[in-house]
Amino acid sequence: MxxxxxxxxxxxxxxxxxxxxxxxxxxxxxxxxxxxxxxxxxxxxxxxxxxxxxxxxxxxxxxxxxxxxxxxxxxxxxxxxxxxxxxxxxxxxxxxxxxxxxxxxxxxxxxxxxxxxxxxxxxxxxxxxxxxxxxxxxxxxxxxxxxxxxxxxxxxxxxxxxxxxxxxxxxxxxxxxxxxxxxxxxxxxxxxxxYGRLNRWRAPDVLIWGVIGSGLIMLLPATGFRLIGINGLLVVLTVYFIQGIAIVSFFFEKKKLPRPIRVVLYIMIALQQLFLLVIVCIGLFDMWINFRKIDPDKREPDLPA
Structure with a gap:
């Protein structure tokens, strides 16, 4: 039902x-x-x-x-x-x-x-x-x-x-x-x-080569290759969007925002394309900036809901 x-x-x-x-x-x-x-x-x-x-x-x-x-x-x-x-x-x-x-x-x-x-x-x-x-x-x-x-x-x-x-x-x-x-x-x-605390999850560093490779393929003159590059880039950027959402969730938790405010902010992210792009960029650049300042080799158990 x-x-x-x-x-x-x-x-x-x-x-x-x-x-x-x-x-x-x-x-x-x-x-x-x-x-x-x-x-x-x-x-x-x-x-x-x-x-x-x-x-x-x-x-x-x-x-x-x-x-x-x-x-x-x-x-x-x-x-x-x-x-x-x-x-x-x-x-x-x-x-x-x-x-x-x-x-x-x-x-x-x-x-x-x-x-x-x-x-x-x-x-x-x-x-x-x-x-x-x-x-x-x-x-x-x-x-x-x-x-x-x-x-x-x-x-x-x-x-x-x-x-x-x-x-x-x-x-x-x-x-x-x-x-x-x-x-x-x-x-x-x-x-x-x-699985540990999922708002501390980050994509494997090697995945950045998927972004670079897909971007280079998109520069090729053949239409078929460009389509392969676009398809690959969309999938890889989705992974970085998930990482970006994990970072947002991490700071929501750190600032102890009430649940209703979190829901409203998540809805805004879902409905505004500009926010989606910002989240993808946050996830992508986290490999170098490490916004959460966490040790990638340290694994913490998840908190109870």
Missing amino acids: ATLVIFSASVFMPVIGFLFSMFIPLPVLFYRTKLGRRHGMIVPLVAIAVIGFIIGGITMDIVFFSGLMLLGFALSEMFEKALPVEMAIVAACGIVLGVGLGAMVMYSIASNTGVVSLVSAYVATNLKLSLQLYQSIGIPQETIDAISGSLDRIQYVLVRILPSLVAASTLFVAWTNLIAARPILERRGLAFPD
Whole structure:
């Protein structure tokens, strides 16, 4: 029921629905941890069946929501293994992306449509729905006309950077649910790995070469190489965004800001693109500046929620 409530909110509240959809993995993660693998599998399977009935068959939306539920299941699986937090997140995301790609290929075969054509049609449909949403919430008509005239160009770009958008989104959702799951599991007396204090987490130093390499590839004249560079850069910068958020959380904790103020500030970060860029830069330059002034080799146990 918790999964279906979150699903309904994400579908029927389109303006803020994406915030609800981010937490679809959470109830699956909880019940997989509580009930074990065999019984915990019932939750996503029943939820997928009910969602399929509501939507009216197998669609790309089913693949999307199924992937989110699989992410929660995979995260719980990784909790039972002695893996560092980075490996647990990467492994869970790898499982979801691999299964999702396989499901999309099978769906394209069943519908007798190429994968690229399928993705292009899906992106085009959602762009038109987004345009209708903008009209319904009172966006100025001049802006609507400007967006409408650029839909083909927007679709062209989105289709080609979709791999990195999907990977980056999966990575961020996995990290968000990891943080959200800890207090819930600990309050119920369920096991949660000792990953240390996550607001002290930092990306491996070697990852900076991903930024440099992707930037250099983007300078090449061939369009195909530039697309590879853009996709790689988006994924790597997502990791640094997560590190930047960890730094922000560290200072929120240090200054003992009340929880309501923290929530408002996090919402502002989520809604303002300028703040997003600032957070990415903070995470990126932390390798040299060390904003938190902490020893990267020193590991502290996490605090109870």
